[in-house]
Amino acid sequence: MKLSTVDxxxxxxxxxxxxxxxxARRLGLTKSLVSRELATLESRLGTRLVQRTTRHVSxxxxxxxxxxxxxxxxxxxxxxxAAIEASRETPRGxxxxxxxxxxxxxxxxxxxxxxxxxxxxxxxxxxxTTRVVDLVEEGIDVAxxxxxxxxxRLVTRWLGEVPQILVASPRYIAxxxxxxxxxxxxxxxxxxxxxxxxxETWSLEAEKGPPVKVHVSPQFALHDPGILxxxxxxxxxxxxxxxxxxxxxxxxxxLVQVLPGYRRALVPIQAVYPSRRMLAPKVRVFVxxxxxxxxxxx
Numbered sequence: 686m687k688l689s690t691v692d693x694x695x696x697x698x699x700x701x702x703x704x705x706x707x708x709a710r711r712l713g714l715t716k717s718l719v720s721r722e723l724a725t726l727e728s729r730l731g732t733r734l735v736q737r738t739t740r741h742v743s744x745x746x747x748x749x750x751x752x753x754x755x756x757x758x759x760x761x762x763x764x765x766x767a768a769i770e771a772s773r774e775t776p777r778g779x780x781x782x783x784x785x786x787x788x789x790x791x792x793x794x795x796x797x798x799x800x801x802x803x804x805x806x807x808x809x810x811x812x813x814t815t816r817v818v819d820l821v822e823e824g825i826d827v828a829x830x831x832x833x834x835x836x837x838r839l840v841t842r843w844l845g846e847v848p849q850i851l852v853a854s855p856r857y858i859a860x861x862x863x864x865x866x867x868x869x870x871x872x873x874x875x876x877x878x879x880x881x882x883x884x885e886t887w888s889l890e891a892e893k894g895p896p897v898k899v900h901v902s903p904q905f906a907l908h909d910p911g912i913l914x915x916x917x918x919x920x921x922x923x924x925x926x927x928x929x930x931x932x933x934x935x936x937x938x939x940l941v942q943v944l945p946g947y948r949r950a951l952v953p954i955q956a957v958y959p960s961r962r963m964l965a966p967k968v969r970v971f972v973x974x975x976x977x978x979x980x981x982x983x
Contacts, residue, residue, distance in 0.1 A: 693755040700752035703741045767965050776966035777806035784829035786813040787910040791930050800974050807967050826968050828957040842956045845979040847927040849949035852940040856920035867897040874922035877903035889947040927952050929982035954979050
């Protein structure tokens with residue numbers, strides 16, 4: 686018998702997502718149709734390809750064999766489609782992007798007008814979230830992430846590193862004084878960009894000389910840079926955040942940099958997208974744009 690490309694794409698989705706429901710969602714089909722097509726494929730091949738449970742499926746030895754070849758064929762089909770799309774002169778189409786809210790708010794959103802003017806045929810859907818997103822399953826074109834990822838299905842492009850600086854409001858400095866040394870921070874109210882309210886030891890990198898450590902007990906702990914800026918501008922403490930979060934507030938005079946000769950560790954930022962040898966033009970131009978934005982922020 687002959688296997689069709691439809692058979693291979695369907696089975697590759699089942700193998701990758703280990704479930705009928707997830708595969709159906711990825712393919713834009715109903716669960717009943719995918720289940721029926723799988724049963725038909727097994728009947729035509731005369732062998733069982735998966736073992737079903739209430740939630741997931743596991744591949745049989747024959748299923749693993751078929752999945753290996755199915756993935757290769759699907760990847761080549763995707764590469765062919767991407768190559769054709771790449772041959773178009775004008776990037777176009779819907780682009781699904783996910784990134785933490787703070788990156789969208791402070792980095793991307795203020796500059797999307799320029800991107801839209803440059804590429805008016807690209808429509809953008811923004812998903813502002815800090816949750817771990819399965820780019821393949823949810824059909825996301827590109828994610829902007831901090832740190833490093835180990836998902837072998839994905840490829841990454843290094844966009845840059847952003848320094849974390851210390852800031853406070855002029856009101857706070859007037860009331861509590863300006864720290865002259867790193868050790869002085871131990872006596873100040875600290876707004877910490879962390880989820881938990883607990884003492885910790887900061888290591889601050891110096892422009893000259895080795896890193897300096899200081900033990901701080903935060904007055905506030907939070908996980909949103911926008912709230913950190915709100916609290917810091919109210920004069921409630923000294924905050925530490927990536928420079929691009931606070932640069933506007935510094936320009937407006939609402940915040941000033943504290944201990945400018947020191948910074949916390951650099952924050953790496955990367956673009957992440959499903960692994961393909963040929964990038965669709967809409968993804969390529971957006972990743973190039975994001976690299977420009979990050980470079981300007983550093």
